[in-house]
Amino acid sequence: MRTRFQQELDELRTRLLRMGGLAEQAVDRACQAYIDRDLARCHMVLEGESQINAAEREIDELAFDLLAMQQPMAVDLRFILAVTKINSDLERVGDQAVNIAERVMDMVELPKADLPVDIARMSGAVSAMVRRALESFIEGKAELAQAVLEMDNVVDRMRDEAFITLVKTMNDHPDVTQQAVDALLIARNLERVADHATNIAEDVIFWVRGADVRHNVQQDNLGQETRRVTGV
Amino acid sequence: MGVGIKVEHLDAWFGKTQSLHDISMDIQGSHATAIIGPSGCGKSTFVRCLNRMHETIPDARVSGRVRMGELEVYNGTAAVQIRRRIGMVFQKPNPFPTMSIYDNVAAGLRLNGFHDRRRLDEVVERSLKLSALWEEVKDNLRKKSGASLSGGQQQRLCIARALAVEPQVLLMDEPCSALDPISTGKIEELIFQLKEKFTIVIVTHNMQQASRVAEFTGFFLMGRLVEFDRTEKIFTTPSDKRTEDYITGRFG
Numbered sequence A: 001m002r003t004r005f006q007q008e009l010d011e012l013r014t015r016l017l018r019m020g021g022l023a024e025q026a027v028d029r030a031c032q033a034y035i036d037r038d039l040a041r042c043h044m045v046l047e048g049e050s051q052i053n054a055a056e057r058e059i060d061e062l063a064f065d066l067l068a069m070q071q072p073m074a075v076d077l078r079f080i081l082a083v084t085k086i087n088s089d090l091e092r093v094g095d096q097a098v099n100i101a102e103r104v105m106d107m108v109e110l111p112k113a114d115l116p117v118d119i120a121r122m123s124g125a126v127s128a129m130v131r132r133a134l135e136s137f138i139e140g141k142a143e144l145a146q147a148v149l150e151m152d153n154v155v156d157r158m159r160d161e162a163f164i165t166l167v168k169t170m171n172d173h174p175d176v177t178q179q180a181v182d183a184l185l186i187a188r189n190l191e192r193v194a195d196h197a198t199n200i201a202e203d204v205i206f207w208v209r210g211a212d213v214r215h216n217v218q219q220d221n222l223g224q225e226t227r228r229v230t231g232v
Numbered sequence B: 001m002g003v004g005i006k007v008e009h010l011d012a013w014f015g016k017t018q019s020l021h022d023i024s025m026d027i028q029g030s031h032a033t034a035i036i037g038p039s040g041c042g043k044s045t046f047v048r049c050l051n052r053m054h055e056t057i058p059d060a061r062v063s064g065r066v067r068m069g070e071l072e073v074y075n076g077t078a079a080v081q082i083r084r085r086i087g088m089v090f091q092k093p094n095p096f097p098t099m100s101i102y103d104n105v106a107a108g109l110r111l112n113g114f115h116d117r118r119r120l121d122e123v124v125e126r127s128l129k130l131s132a133l134w135e136e137v138k139d140n141l142r143k144k145s146g147a148s149l150s151g152g153q154q155q156r157l158c159i160a161r162a163l164a165v166e167p168q169v170l171l172m173d174e175p176c177s178a179l180d181p182i183s184t185g186k187i188e189e190l191i192f193q194l195k196e197k198f199t200i201v202i203v204t205h206n207m208q209q210a211s212r213v214a215e216f217t218g219f220f221l222m223g224r225l226v227e228f229d230r231t232e233k234i235f236t237t238p239s240d241k242r243t244e245d246y247i248t249g250r251f252g
Helices: A003-036 A039-070 A074-107 A119-139 A142-172 A174-209 B043-050 B079-085 B101-111 B117-130 B134-140 B151-164 B181-194 B207-213 B231-236 B241-247
Strands: A217-219 A225-227 B005-014 B017-027 B032-036 B060-068 B086-089 B169-173 B199-203 B216-221 B224-230
Touching: A003 A039, A003 A074, A003 A119, A003 A174, A039 A074, A074 A174, A074 B231, A074 B241, A119 A142, A119 A174, A142 A174, B005 B043, B017 B043, B017 B224, B032 B043, B032 B207, B043 B060, B043 B169, B043 B199, B079 B086, B086 B151, B101 B117, B101 B151, B117 B134, B117 B151, B134 B151, B151 B169, B151 B181, B181 B199, B181 B207, B199 B207, B207 B231, B216 B231, B216 B241, B224 B231, B224 B241, B231 B241
Parallel strands: B032 B199, B032 B216, B086 B169, B169 B199
Antiparallel strands: A217 A225, B005 B017, B005 B060, B216 B224
């Protein structure tokens, strides 16, 4: 039994979960800042970014060391590869939260507009995806990750609806165009967070099952491809 | 070209102790197949059954069927005929210490009654080139003894000696375990080139080595073949939990 190696894998897992917590918190704060037009929360998101970036570097370093020093195989190799990719996705989730926060900081300078878009509902769905993707990683359960993949279509639809209604608003009420553009960009940021959650879920499936399910294609162990059927 | 080896329901015993249980395996011709597993799992016994070396041990016996191409290894074929077609390289390089480099390579041919000097020269040169040793020894073929070479060179000399009798299969039982990383790299590179012409079966404890040189890998445990598949499958997504536990160091 390679006890020290297993301890280092546990350390990698713990650090990634800490990083996941930071990224999840950043998105929640940014969305809450939008809802409450809360500048203090925006600043918290901006200040938290350096912590996420530092965590990303540390995780990459540890993963790199483990690959070089321990020459992992099979499930351990898949785990470390998945961690490096999830790490990168989480860092980008943090970037999207920063983009949202910066957008909110612009918005609060403008008069409040009553826009026909439910960012709160969309952010709730996106946060749930990130949380479940991280849960699937904690539990090592591909079924949980599969559920995240199926939620992505719901968020995509929300984004499409937001685009349609916000463009209509811009045409009908040119005076709130800037606010509508900000909301539209936030919807796009949220949709990208959902994409990262999907990537994380795909990486969990790769780690647990050894199957590549990216780009709606399932590759079995023999390298044969079959289309993934999404539930929505 | 190397021929395929078909092993069917192979059992092997040392006295009353059964060391191999019902092994069936299709070893592809002109490819390298790695045999891995913990100490005592039967991997060396397995390869020694392929060229009938196992039966040279008192009280050892074998049952089952092994076919090398069209040749039946156990039914009706003389052991010497089998061994002529299957070269073997061992863990520790074992050149004949009192013989020159040239004589080491030519030994197998001479033993088979082959004495044409010009033809011997050709075979020695070709074998040493195949084993990637020619450039290092060509000026001292008859002056230097095999034992005067470095460990890595000695191992390549033993490979040249095995290749000189033009085998179809090369069995390698931990050929690099006594070598430094540079010599190991040369042998691995050699295996990579040789497998175009010969069927190679390599027993190794070094899983990185198996993954570097072999297209197929078999995992043995307690005398049984647990899993046999393409090497990338074995080392990335093995089907059997025991294989995964072994290659990830969770036991053994």
